[in-house]
Amino acid sequence: MTLRIGVIGTGAIGRDHIRRITCNLSGAEIVAVTDVNADAAALAIESYGLTDAKIYPDDLSLIAAPEVDAILVASWGPAHQQSVLAGIAAGKYVFCEKPLATTAAGCREIVEAEIKHGKKLVQVGFMRRYDSGYIQLKQAVESGFIGEPLMIRCAHRNPSSADLYTTDMAVTDTFIHEIDVLHWLVNDDYVSARVAFPKKTRNALPHLRDPQVITLETRGGILITTEIFVNCKYGYDIQCEIIGEEGIVRLPEVAGITYRKDAKLGMNLLMDWKDRFIDSYDRELQDFIDCINQNRDLQGPTSWDGYVAAVTADACVRAQESGQEEAIELDEKPEFYGGVALRSV
Numbered sequence: 001m002t003l004r005i006g007v008i009g010t011g012a013i014g015r016d017h018i019r020r021i022t023c024n025l026s027g028a029e030i031v032a033v034t035d036v037n038a039d040a041a042a043l044a045i046e047s048y049g050l051t052d053a054k055i056y057p058d059d060l061s062l063i064a065a066p067e068v069d070a071i072l073v074a075s076w077g078p079a080h081q082q083s084v085l086a087g088i089a090a091g092k093y094v095f096c097e098k099p100l101a102t103t104a105a106g107c108r109e110i111v112e113a114e115i116k117h118g119k120k121l122v123q124v125g126f127m128r129r130y131d132s133g134y135i136q137l138k139q140a141v142e143s144g145f146i147g148e149p150l151m152i153r154c155a156h157r158n159p160s161s162a163d164l165y166t167t168d169m170a171v172t173d174t175f176i177h178e179i180d181v182l183h184w185l186v187n188d189d190y191v192s193a194r195v196a197f198p199k200k201t202r203n204a205l206p207h208l209r210d211p212q213v214i215t216l217e218t219r220g221g222i223l224i225t226t227e228i229f230v231n232c233k234y235g236y237d238i239q240c241e242i243i244g245e246e247g248i249v250r251l252p253e254v255a256g257i258t259y260r261k262d263a264k265l266g267m268n269l270l271m272d273w274k275d276r277f278i279d280s281y282d283r284e285l286q287d288f289i290d291c292i293n294q295n296r297d298l299q300g301p302t303s304w305d306g307y308v309a310a311v312t313a314d315a316c317v318r319a320q321e322s323g324q325e326e327a328i329e330l331d332e333k334p335e336f337y338g339g340v341a342l343r344s345v
């Protein structure tokens with residue numbers, strides 16, 4: 001079976017997903033696109049020779065199109081909720097880039113709609129769960145290799161940020177990836193957030209506080225510290241180290257040759273998130289396609305994970321503003337999403 005996908009939003013990641021579905025992955029084809037910028041939609045079709053794909057005027061008409069089996073939402077964050085809800089109402093599968101919705105209430109509405117529909121239709125684009133490094137970390141935790149995890153230290157560094165990038169986006173746009181992958185890694189829930197601002201870099205615009213250090217605590221007492229530094233200049237650098245009772249595990253450096261030249265021993269770093277997680281993006285979408293084509297339940301991050309990320313991000317933004325510890329209060333996980341037993345207190 002070939003899954004017929006309609007793409008909403010053909011900007012940077014929308015086009016990249018169209019490329020991978022068309023050129024790299026199997027079992028799916030792009031049959032429809034839409035973008036508020038009609039030129040962007042036309043360019044996406046032209047770039048990948050999708051002469052049979054149809055351009056729709058908006059998300060709702062694309063979702064209603066009979067030839068569209070599944071929807072890929074890659075528009076701006078504030079537009080996601082409407083598209084996801086319309087997809088669920090039409091009974092179509094939805095792959096939604098982060099954020100699922102820009103508010104916790106919006107995510108909750110999607111959760112309720114999906115539960116009412118009675119079948120999981122939505123996968124959220126938290127691709128790090130498909131990264132081989134994070135998968136190895138999770139296996140190390142679950143096998144007991146490092147004993148009980150006590151602390152986690154992370155860094156999320158981008159070489160530079162766009163002019164419109166604001167201090168809260170360090171949480172909602174950037175740290176959101178750690179928010180998702182870390183609670184999955186240790187199978188625990190967050191209970192509180194704090195944010196500290198060290199000395200500001202001269203390389204950030206005046207409106208942006210950069211870097212920042214975010215501390216999350218889990219219900220089981222694990223303390224997670226993450227440095228977000230989006231104008232670090234030197235590269236795109238993602239680090240994660242889990243400190244356990246019996247040992248420590250670290251995310252591997254991205255594979256690349258080491259060189260000896262001009263009296264130096266070195267290794268190149270990547271500059272772009274698209275390259276760092278290229279395999280994870282491929283895997284998350286191939287998994288989405290395969291689950292649907294093989295009539296299996298979706299395996300990736302759920303609407304509930306989108307809700308957890310939104311509630312946690314809200315608390316972090318409150319903590320940025322208050323300078324205080326802020327509580328993270330999640331509703332009870334519905335059985336529909338496998339309300340599993342979490343790490344004990």
Ligand SMILES: NC(=O)c1ccc[n+]([C@@H]2O[C@H](COP(=O)([O-])OP(=O)(O)OC[C@H]3O[C@@H](n4cnc5c(N)ncnc54)[C@H](O)[C@@H]3O)[C@@H](O)[C@H]2O)c1
Nearest residue numbers: 009010011012013035036037074075076077079097098099
């Ligand atoms: N998973 C990841 O690592 C990752 C990486 C980058 C972006 N993203 C997410 O993907 C989304 C898109 O990001 P981007 O970098 O591609 O942004 P972008 O600005 O390059 O592209 C967004 C596109 O959506 C279009 N658009 C906006 N509102 C629309 C609507 N209502 N209907 C149709 N089209 C609409 C815009 O015209 C634009 O072409 C964001 O939510 C972002 O957070 C995720």
Ligand SMILES: O[C@H]1[C@H](O)[C@@H](O)[C@H](O)[C@@H](O)[C@H]1O
Nearest residue numbers: 156158173174175177230273
């Ligand atoms: O939208 C991007 C993307 O999600 C990247 O993975 C992250 O590193 C960037 O900070 C963010 O702006």
